[in-house]
Amino acid sequence: MKLTKKEQSFLDEFKKISHYREASNLIAWDLRTKAPRKGIKQRSETLSYLSERLHQLQTSDRMKEFIDELRLSENPYIRRSIELVQREYDFHHKIPVEEFKAFVQFTSESESVWQEAKEKDDYSMFQPYLEKIVDYNIRFADYWGYEGHIYNAHLKHYEPGMTVDTLDGVFPKLQKDLSRLIEQVKASSFKPQIDQITVQFPKEKQEAFALHVLDQMGYDFEAGRLDETVHPFAIGINPQDVRVTTNYDEKDFRTAVFGTIHEGGHALYEQGFDPKLYGLPVCSATSMGIHESQSLFWENFIGRSKAFWNTNYSTFLTYAPESFKNLAPNEFYRSINEVKPSFIRIEADEMTYALHIMLRYEIEKGLLNGDLNVKDLPGIWNDKMKDYLGIEPSTDREGVLQDIHWAGGDFGYFPSYALGYIYGAQFKHTLEKEINIEQAIEQNELKKIKEWLNKHIHQHGSMKEPLDLLKDVTGEGLNHQYLVKYLTNKYSDIYGISLS
Amino acid sequence: MKLTKKEQSFLDEFKKISHYREASNLIAWDLRTKAPRKGIKQRSETLSYLSERLHQLQTSDRMKEFIDELRLSENPYIRRSIELVQREYDFHHKIPVEEFKAFVQFTSESESVWQEAKEKDDYSMFQPYLEKIVDYNIRFADYWGYEGHIYNAHLKHYEPGMTVDTLDGVFPKLQKDLSRLIEQVKASSFKPQIDQITVQFPKEKQEAFALHVLDQMGYDFEAGRLDETVHPFAIGINPQDVRVTTNYDEKDFRTAVFGTIHEGGHALYEQGFDPKLYGLPVCSATSMGIHESQSLFWENFIGRSKAFWNTNYSTFLTYAPESFKNLAPNEFYRSINEVKPSFIRIEADEMTYALHIMLRYEIEKGLLNGDLNVKDLPGIWNDKMKDYLGIEPSTDREGVLQDIHWAGGDFGYFPSYALGYIYGAQFKHTLEKEINIEQAIEQNELKKIKEWLNKHIHQHGSMKEPLDLLKDVTGEGLNHQYLVKYLTNKYSDIYGISLS
Known part of the structure; x- marks a missing residue:
């Protein structure tokens, strides 16, 4: 695929995202198939750290620049890729950061309440x-x-x-x-x-x-x-x-x-x-x-x-x-x-x-x-x-x-x-x-x-x-x-x- | 463990190192026990990216600051931890960056030459x-x-x-x-x-x-x-x-x-x-x-x-x-x-x-x-x-x-x-x-x-x-x-x- 310098930089930046995603996916697989019980707590912290890094990359100013500059790329693969990357960017940027954080926190609490409510049929x-x-x-x-x-x-x-x-x-x-x-x-x-x-x-x-x-x-x-x-x-x-x-x-x-x-x-x-x-x-x-x-x-x-x-x-x-x-x-x-x-x-x-x-x-x-x-x-x-x-x-x-x-x-x-x-x-x-x-x-x-x-x-x-x-x-x-x-x-x- | 604010920041920084190390170790384990053949190439790239990030954290100016400021900590666990962290820091900083990079590159080549030399008994x-x-x-x-x-x-x-x-x-x-x-x-x-x-x-x-x-x-x-x-x-x-x-x-x-x-x-x-x-x-x-x-x-x-x-x-x-x-x-x-x-x-x-x-x-x-x-x-x-x-x-x-x-x-x-x-x-x-x-x-x-x-x-x-x-x-x-x-x-x- 022939790429401009800017397009290549975009793919290099995206590669970092792939690396974090790959590591996170392997951890997720391991947690659900192989991980011994006692090691799970610390592993979950690592998973959460990697997700945070991944999220930073997906929503960075740098990524916004790529979106703005490459949205009209002549390369259809790049153009479509930019659309996908923009979805992630918008998903997070349109919601005030504090509100989204509170939501993530709340749903984690809510899941455990649901669990109990289901058990108690209440x-x-x-x-x-x-x-x-x-x-x-x-x-x-x-x-x-x-x-x-x-x-x-x-x-x-x-x-x-x-x-x-x-x-x-x-x-x-x-x-x-x-x-x-x-x-x-x-x-x-x-x-x-x-x-x-x-x-x-x-x-x-x-x-x-x-x-x-x-x-x-x-x-x-x-x-x-x-x-x-x-x-x-x-x-x-x-x-x-x-x-x-x-x-x-x-x-x-x-x-x-x-x-x-x-x-x-x-x-x-x-x-x-x-x-x-x-x-x-x-x-x-x-x-x-x-x-x-x-x-x-x-x-x-x-x-x-x-x-x-x-x-x-x-x-x-x-x-x-x-x-x-x-x-x-x-x-x-x-x-x-x-x-x-x-x-x-x-x-x-x-x-x-x-x-x-x-x-x-x-x-x-x-x-x-x-x-x-x-x-x-x-x-x-x-x-x-x-x-x-x-x-x-x-x-x-x-x-x-x-x-x-x-x-x-x-x-x-x-x-x-x-x-x-x-x-x-x-x-x-x-x-x-x-x-x-x-x-x-x-x-x-x-x-x-x-x-x-x-x-x-x-x-x-x-x-x-x-x-x-x-x-x-x-x-x-x-x-x-x-x-x-x-x-x-x-x-x-x-x-x-x-x-x- | 009672910690000063600075000591706590040091441990927070070290936690990042642990996260990269944990992800890298899991990948290393998987590569040698479970990973399917075709997925190995990309996984190795991810491993290498994570190692690079790990290395950056171990040799950062921030880490040097912690070393300088906490080497005389009254907390024996922190004091000893700083010694260990300094070893890593010195290991890399005392060698000119370019020379160390060339060495890493050269030994990777050298390993494959050795492999062939061993096979050919030459x-x-x-x-x-x-x-x-x-x-x-x-x-x-x-x-x-x-x-x-x-x-x-x-x-x-x-x-x-x-x-x-x-x-x-x-x-x-x-x-x-x-x-x-x-x-x-x-x-x-x-x-x-x-x-x-x-x-x-x-x-x-x-x-x-x-x-x-x-x-x-x-x-x-x-x-x-x-x-x-x-x-x-x-x-x-x-x-x-x-x-x-x-x-x-x-x-x-x-x-x-x-x-x-x-x-x-x-x-x-x-x-x-x-x-x-x-x-x-x-x-x-x-x-x-x-x-x-x-x-x-x-x-x-x-x-x-x-x-x-x-x-x-x-x-x-x-x-x-x-x-x-x-x-x-x-x-x-x-x-x-x-x-x-x-x-x-x-x-x-x-x-x-x-x-x-x-x-x-x-x-x-x-x-x-x-x-x-x-x-x-x-x-x-x-x-x-x-x-x-x-x-x-x-x-x-x-x-x-x-x-x-x-x-x-x-x-x-x-x-x-x-x-x-x-x-x-x-x-x-x-x-x-x-x-x-x-x-x-x-x-x-x-x-x-x-x-x-x-x-x-x-x-x-x-x-x-x-x-x-x-x-x-x-x-x-x-x-x-x-x-x-x-x-x-x-x-x-x-x-x-x-x-x-």
Whole structure:
């Protein structure tokens, strides 16, 4: 890449940011996978010091100079990089320093209060904290500025270009479609037998199978590794060191196997950046939603597909306990795809998951624009659960208190989870025009799929905004109908009824 | 600890150094144990950036101010910390910056030339590099300044307070004693049967036993962990995260088991620092020699002792292959303690090891004061090998080219390996007056030994200079006779002759 002197200085400055980020990411990985208990306190202080240094670099006057001088660079990589760097700069500079510091301090306190409130199932403990967090977030939106709905000010940090208008044009329809499908599934006479698959399954065997699947997917073990953790994640420590972690439940192999495939999907995205982006701010995922589209694509469309298990079941049996041998492949396939509305989002199946998200989206919007009151949330939550999923939690622990996000100050992040699902189904629909996915799976050629995703999505890093990427790949904007169609077909087959 | 404002600022400044050091140490550990191949290049750049920042902090004007203003602090911890910080400062400031940079650059080149020269067994390739490195080291000694022998200028960086006078008063005698003992051992009729113990031994079993022994030693797994690596090491990432690594040879369990005990000994030192030193520069090992005294103490005096195997052999058999069951404990004990002069230092047994070191010490001294010429080294090396060990390498690869130290620019480090052995035997002699070591081992109370080492050595960190620590613990200065006595007794028993 030919660069001017100024552009080169900008990249040199950005390299420092990368160094701090790399060290911080390695520490974060280590804290969650390997670090011995007693060493954690001091390590956290080191992590916090490095974050502070990183933050200084991202928000320095020097960085502002680069932004001003290079925003019109003729080099498209530099121009786009400057946009990304400016986002970070604005994010912090538009909020008064003291206020932001107080917010960070407050949310850390708030997280521990939430923890206790959840344990005690006592929403009233958490309520005053959430009220203050909502106030902060309303003020922040004003500092940042926005067009249209106040929620847009938050949404853009996770899903640039996405707006409430767009979401409101899609989410309510998706909600109705999903609720309708779920009602039909509930009414079906078939009930998957989960006790057949939730049997003792040694961790080592699960790990060996998980490694086998990652390898099939084309995950590059020379540029990553698989480790154990409590809360699974994928993390790009650098573009050629993208690690996957998973959690093993010896009574339910699905946690580790589908968890690994999910995180593996995230990892393929970051392993797939074009090497010419290395060292540039654009060498990053373009949005949380696009990131999630990759993990859900692999977890659900591939990992939970009939073709995958038709092809891999006999291999799976060589790792699985003896008792699985009595289970026909199709019976197994139906069990791992059970639809069952649940209170807890992170335990939801692929039919019900997006409903959990839309519920939170509605609440977040309402809190920010003043339509809803924090004190009324438990009731609102339960009503919506009943409305969307047909079940009603009997405790706030299983309801409004279940997620950490709000306690941590996050508003605007939840939609990415559902967007990822919708994007993913749109990508799948497009891919199907070029490649027979079922056939590729049955011929053990998952790498063909990976290569398509590499070419159309991964390699671009953040060079394209998420909605532009979607348009370029699929030819259209956000469209939930592919997801609905996919679920209708898949679950008609599984439940032996004709969903409509 | 009550501190003045200035003292507190000094510790705050030092905390930054600790943060960079902690991040760098974690990266170093990861690079050698977990990092995927392709990610290493960028990670090394990050490591180098962090080292640069660390170096800036250690050699800043601000640090110089602290040194000047706090050198006479009334607080002994601060006073001593300032001494340590000043050592780093002087080390770098006394050498012209450009010259030091050139040296670092040159030694990195020199290491790769050495690598190739070793592979090709071609000393003439390496000779001009070593000549230049010797010249650098002579000039550095002048910059640093020294009393007596020029070698003292280098020695002090690894073993503060140690001098050529002291070493020359001890090493030649030790050399004669060891050579004499080895001659007698060679002449004995007993030959240990090594093929009985060098049998296939699965890595997982070796690891399980190594973990068992670390636990017996009192290694705190909540403040550390055991991992696999090519070249074993122990590393204190922070005072409560001190990790051990080992290498598994499935054809020779001794590598992993004694390697783990050795590195575990290093780790106990760093896990044993008094918590009131945390956050201070004195929270570090006082010298390389004292560090090595701890690893050799555990590896040899405990791990290779008769009492240890009398007590642990039956446990060991539960991990070991079936074939070990035909081996009587005493036969096993004699095999793991075979004395056999070898060309390669890192493969040497405990009787011959120190001779390898003294050979190098003599050469280093001679090169620095001009008594020896780099071009003559291969011959000098071989003559000394014959003289000390009675064997002569047929290639330079097995001779003068075997170690990386000189290629990396290090002079003055080797003596620490032998000093550690001598110190260790002196500590053992003192400990024996208070605790019956054999009995403690036989009663599975290794922790008693650890606690004694904690109390007398570990907890002090760098508060005492190595020779002061030695004096405080043993009541005397460097004295090789305890080591000779220990070896005489042990090997008389093993070889069934009366060594003298």
